[in-house]
Amino acid sequence: MERVFIKEILQSEPGKSVKLKGWVYKIHNLGKISFIILRDKTGLIQLVVEASDREGLKLEMPIEVIGETVVNPKAINGVEIAVQEIVKIADIHYDVLPFAINMGEIEANLENQLNFRSISLRNPRVRAPFKIQEEIVEAFRTFLKNECFTEIHTPKIVASGTEGGSEMFSINYFNRRVFLAQSPQFYKQMMVGAGFERVFEVGHAYRAELHNTWRHLNEYVSLDIEMGFIESEEEIMDLEERFLIYLFDHLNETCQKELELFKVELPKINKIPRIPLKEIQRILLDDFNKKSPEGNIDAEGEVIISKYIKEKYNSEFLFITKYPVAKRPVYTMPDAADKTLTRSFDLIYKGLEITTGGQRIHDYEMLKQNMIDFKLNPEDFSFYLDSFKYGMPPHGGLAIGLERLTMKLLDLENIRQATLLPRDMKRVTP
Incomplete structure (x- = not known):
């Protein structure tokens, strides 16, 4: 049998x-x-x-x-x-379990649950977010393949950073100093120019950020997209909007038990508001007496503006657009109407940034000059920059944090609850 x-x-x-x-x-x-x-x-x-x-x-x-x-x-x-x-069919060798796992929610604190992760994950409620994650990735792949995207797999050992050197983990690579990749950004742009045109990747990213909070990890899973022959960053936002609609329909079909377990009802998405950063900062200041940092909004501002958008537009999502050049990476396309701004965006979901994206610079000379303006040496990035000499189409993309998306989908309190084996400032085991 x-x-x-x-x-x-x-x-x-x-x-x-x-x-x-x-x-x-x-x-x-x-x-x-x-x-x-x-x-x-x-x-x-x-x-x-x-x-x-x-x-x-x-x-x-x-x-x-x-x-x-x-x-x-x-x-x-x-x-x-x-x-x-x-x-x-197997012996067991314990006197007392580290904590009860058969009483619905585990009463032990999160740190203890993470210390005994293989035990806590036996609890159906603790394990449920990873069924959600599995289906997010499945929907991501299926949706993008239907949009004529190709899945790629890029190196995680790199010679230089894409977002800046201060937040990179260095490793000894045969007595040579190299780094863990912050993102596949350079490589996915290169693959657009290599003829794939539309690419995506599901892979780990590493950030040496000195944050130990409920929303930060030093190793996370990034859902990356890059798309060639675009007219503007609006096409990238349109794409993500369509993906989210597809995703929520998919989760309602495949994860009803898990959604019910967390008493979550997924929202219907019509059109996600798209509002420039300066306007967001003005609303926060005028309506909530909330000052924002230069060229951004802080975590408290994300929560406040999300509540405002929910009431005004009945949307749990918000695209914040037109970030300053100084606050975006070197490859970001400046805005034609105002050269101090960029054709970039963040997506905020329930008070937390889950996506960063935008249009990239595709002209070789412009990108080279931008590197000089950012006080970078173009020769250090020749492997990347040289690919723009041979005809790079207008392109753009985005990156979604898988754990952040899962956390907000299920209204979890801590991103580690949506991370199978978390890596943060204090934890490298189990």
């Missing part, structure tokens, strides 16, 4: 013999019988076990069960298993 998953049993006819494998999630001893809740990756199911078969069973023990499906309206999902045979 082949093993079946719990979700398959819930769709089968009663009276069918089945083989299950999983972990002991709960044990209820009632005299001559026990009700045992079995957990596998697809869900939970109740087992009815004779007293003689329950000896030696402990919480989280892996077991194999053969039994018959029985309809029971009082059982989980209305089905239980009348057990005929039960086999302990």
